[in-house]
Amino acid sequence: MNTKKMVLIALFVAMSFVGAQIKLVYSIALDALPAFLAAAVLGPIPGALVGFLGHMLTALTSGFPFTMIIHLVIAVTMAVICWTFGKGYGKLPWIGNVGLAVFLNGIVATLLSVVAMEWAGIVPQWQAMFLALIGPLTLASAVNVGLAGILALALEKRGVLKEVKLK
Numbered sequence: 001m002n003t004k005k006m007v008l009i010a011l012f013v014a015m016s017f018v019g020a021q022i023k024l025v026y027s028i029a030l031d032a033l034p035a036f037l038a039a040a041v042l043g044p045i046p047g048a049l050v051g052f053l054g055h056m057l058t059a060l061t062s063g064f065p066f067t068m069i070i071h072l073v074i075a076v077t078m079a080v081i082c083w084t085f086g087k088g089y090g091k092l093p094w095i096g097n098v099g100l101a102v103f104l105n106g107i108v109a110t111l112l113s114v115v116a117m118e119w120a121g122i123v124p125q126w127q128a129m130f131l132a133l134i135g136p137l138t139l140a141s142a143v144n145v146g147l148a149g150i151l152a153l154a155l156e157k158r159g160v161l162k163e164v165k166l167k
Helices: 003-022 033-041 044-061 069-089 096-117 126-155
Strands: 024-026
Touching: 003 033, 003 044, 024 126, 033 044, 033 069, 033 126, 044 069, 069 096, 096 126
Parallel strands: none
Antiparallel strands: none
16 A cells, blocks of 8 residues: 555545534434545545544544444444445446445444344344434435545546546
8 A cells, every 4th residue: 555545545534534523413424425435536445444444433532322342343334335335336337336335334234233232232122223223324324425426426527536546
């Protein structure tokens, strides 16, 4: 990994931290947008790294409300989803890749998170928590992934990424 790529990854992590302060619904924010953008621009591994670190920074500044273990589960899930988005970017049709990422980040990640919370004894019934979170988290996922995809397409169209394309 070269210095330029490390600096860009650090920049995307910082943007993720800033995005965490822009709330969409309750504590659901724009912290995932930079991770998906990094996955599209820099590739799946940097995107996964930004997704993981971005979530952990957000959880840290919130005081790890769901415990460190649950936030590690969420961060790993986020990393896998960003990696998947990065792998599909440019290979799958745009709407298909965005749709897959929204499904994985909105529905699958929510399900995994609340099941882990029940296992850890944080919530007594994961089904109720899942039903409460599925709508807002899927909407937030659509906003984060959709905006990242649109920004990546706009950057590519303007030729901005020719110099930073480091995949």
